[in-house]
Amino acid sequence: MIELRPFDSLGTFRNEWLNAHHHFSFGGYHDPERMGLGRLRVWNDDEVAPGTGFDPHPHRDMEIVTYIREGAITHRDNLGNEGRTEAGDVQVMHAGTGITHAEYNMEKTPTRLFQIWIMPDQRGVAPGWGTRSFPRDDRGLSVLASGRPADAGSDALPLHADAAVLAGTLAEGQTTELRLAPGRAAYLVSVTGSITVNGVAASPRDGVAITGESTLTIKATNATELVMVDVAA
Template sequence: MIEVHPFATLGRFRNTWLNARHHFSFGEYYDPARMGVGGLRVWNDDEIAPGTGFDPHPHREMEIVTYVREGAITHRDSLGNEGRTEAGDVQVMHAGTGIVHAEYNLEPGPTRLFQIWILPGTQGVAPGWGTRRFPTRVEGTLTPLADGRAGANGEALPLHADAAVLAGRLRAGQSVTQALGAGRVGYLVAATGAVTVNGTPAGTRDGVTVTEEDTITITATEDAEVVMVDVAA
């Protein structure tokens, strides 16, 4: 089953420095029908003004993946980690037994990103953080950027969850087929452009829930950048 959640229907939050859309219930936005998909709990579409960001705050028992769409984000945490993640790349924070972190846009223009929270498969892991560049992604494919599935290769950042975050670019008319299989669900967003998913159309920044499908075929109806989570149901 393919279910499209139009961008205009997503939850909203806006203040002087953050313009956010929430695919699932988060903060002041609550919809009992939108509490996540499988182990995927949060997908926030954030625009952060330059020179601002999220001041230090704590997390526990969550895998938090940040996919930067435009600009860059600078991370600092209570473990002493600090790093900058640019557009097209990804960072992963394992909240585990507890971590305090801050995320700032130190760039001259807005930073736009997807913040994705996935429930861990194991409680009580040591907290940690990592970031990685992906210069060799091949157009027309979905590349695992963060992966905790059985058999995951060492190129993606690790996750303490039976899940993967994948991304790729498709030219208009190009298709990519992704296997899910029994007991798994998918959620995907075209960060730019438009696609069909098993023939169902989805526009820019719409959310697409995939359930009870062994495979999906994503076809770009215009040049598109696609981000997808494959996760245990």
């Protein structure tokens, strides 16, 4: 089944420095039909104003993935980690037994990102953080972060969850095919262009929830960047 979630149907939050859209229930936005997909719990589409950001705050027992679409984000945490992740790249934070972090846009332009929360397979893992640069080309989707057994030994950032975050670009008119193993679900967002997923049309930043499908045929109506999460359903 392919369920389209139009961008204008998402939950919203806005203040003087943050413009956020929530694909799943989050903060003050609650929709009992959008509580998550398998172990995928949060997908926020955030725009952070220059020179602002998220002040230090704690998390526990969550895998938090940040994919930068435009600009960059600077991470700091109480473990002593600090780093800058820029457009097209990804950072992963393991909240585990507890971590306090801050995320700031130190750039002169807005930063646009996806923040994705995935519930870990076990509680109480060691907290940590990592970031990595990945090539962007018209070759379909590549695995950026994963805890799937099939991705063990790859150069993907590790996740403490049977899930994977994939991203890539498609040229106008290009088609890519993906297989979903039995019992898996996926959530897909096209960043900049329109696409079809198994014939269902989606506009930029719409959410596409996928269950019960073994093969995905994704065609780019316009050149675009794609981000997808694969999880146990």
